[in-house]
Amino acid sequence: MRRLLLACLIATLGVSGLAHANANNYPRKPVKIVVSFPPGTGSDSSARFLAQKLEARFGQPFVVENRPGANSFIAAQTVAKADPDGYTLFVASNSPMATNVVQFKTLPYDPVRDFAPVARLYYGAMILSVRADSPYKTVADLVAAAKAKPGKLSYGSGSASYQIATELFMKQAGITAVAIPYKGAAPAVADLAGGQVDFAMSDYLAASALSQAGKTRIIAVGGDKRLPLEPNVPTLQELGYKDYYMVSWVALFAPAKTPPAIVKKLSDATVEIISSKEAAEFVGRTNGQIFAGGSEVLRKYQLDEIQRWTKAAEIAGIPKE
Structure with a gap:
């Protein structure tokens, strides 16, 4: 029994020592x-x-x-x-x-x-965008159009997070729209710029490139405060969407x-x-x-x-x- 216990102890110490040795040499x-x-x-x-x-x-x-x-x-x-x-x-x-x-x-x-x-x-607030030449200049415009044409507008969904964030916004706004799935926020916003969808929720990086190129327009921020690089864009909370707080990390x-x-x-x-x-x-x-x-x-x-x-x-x- 003593020999068995000793063997187990030696084996345990050996594995532990090997793990630390591998960590010391990591990465090789x-x-x-x-x-x-x-x-x-x-x-x-x-x-x-x-x-x-x-x-x-x-x-x-x-x-x-x-x-x-x-x-x-x-x-x-x-x-x-x-x-x-x-x-x-x-x-x-x-x-x-x-x-x-x-x-x-x-x-x-x-x-x-x-x-x-x-x-x-890191984390960042989600961004709501429309096409640059969209007739929807504000969130109020977008909501009014969606209410006038229930289920006719569409939005780009780059992931589960963006879909939940968008659906939560629409629930609070009392509107519906068709979700179009994409392999990420970047292609969703690219199709927004191309006119394939009417609006999209994304991270700032995906939204800003096309916004700065004059192809899309950011109309709202999903966080609890305005963004330093977009000081004129209101948060959804400011626009009356109480407790709306959607960030990606x-x-x-x-x-x-x-x-x-x-x-x-x-x-x-x-x-x-x-x-x-x-x-x-x-x-x-x-x-x-x-x-x-x-x-x-x-x-x-x-x-x-x-x-x-x-x-x-x-x-x-x-x-x-």
């Missing part, structure tokens, strides 16, 4: 960062910023791989099924990690059980069972990077806000967000698909 090869949205979105830009900084810190390539589509199922499954060795990471928004739970009856992955939280990155995850020592190494590095002045300036250019936090902070926030989005979907009357 390129690291893949999966993003569930296409280029031109907040998730993509933040992933590329983080990849550049992690590469400089660790001396190994951190390569961004865009896997858009299927409501972020493709990207989430890619990471969930990857080897939990720290060489596949997920820069994910609230869509795959919180709101998909609310929108779908079943998921091909579990956003809590299948992932190890690493660090929070981005965070870093790894596959579940990734060694805790590697998760901590990545978490510490990411929190330091995202807490820098350079990161604040980068995120500020997209009207975002830094909210750095490590693994435990991210897990609690994620669980709280699942509850918040669940309540929003219930208020909006959105049934699970």
Whole structure:
């Protein structure tokens, strides 16, 4: 019995020592960062910023791989099924990690059980836009038109988050419109500019490029205060949509069972990077806000967000698909 206990102890210490040794040597090869949205979105830009900084810190390539589509199922499954060795990471928004739970009856992955939280990155208010030459100059114009033509207008939906946010707005406005799904906010706003849909909710990065090019117009902000870069655009709260608060967020995850020592190494590095002045300036250019936090902070926030989005979907009357 003593020999058996001693053997178990030695084996346990050996595994523990190996894990720490692997963490000390990590990374020894390129690291893949999966993003569930296409280029031109907040998730993509933040992933590329983080990849550049992690590469400089660790001396190994951190390569961004865009896997858009299927409501972020493709990207989430890619990471969930990857080897939990720290060489596949997920820069994910609230869509795959919180709101998909609310929108779908079943998921091909579990956003809590299948992932190890690493660090929070930033959040930003959602943006409501129309085409530049749209007859709807204001939110009031859009609502009046939708009431005059019930169910005739359409909106671009780049993810579960944007659909819930849009449906919540429409519920409060007393209007209906047809949801047109897209593989992200950027293509949704691009089709808005092209006249395929009448309005769209998106992140600021997706909205601002075409707005600045004179192809779309931002008419409202979904956060609780006006944006520094768009001071003349009112919030929906200002316009009478009481308690309307819809923001999207981005965070870093790894596959579940990734060694805790590697998760901590990545978490510490990411929190330091995202807490820098350079990161604040980068995120500020997209009207975002830094909210750095490590693994435990991210897990609690994620669980709280699942509850918040669940309540929003219930208020909006959105049934699970």
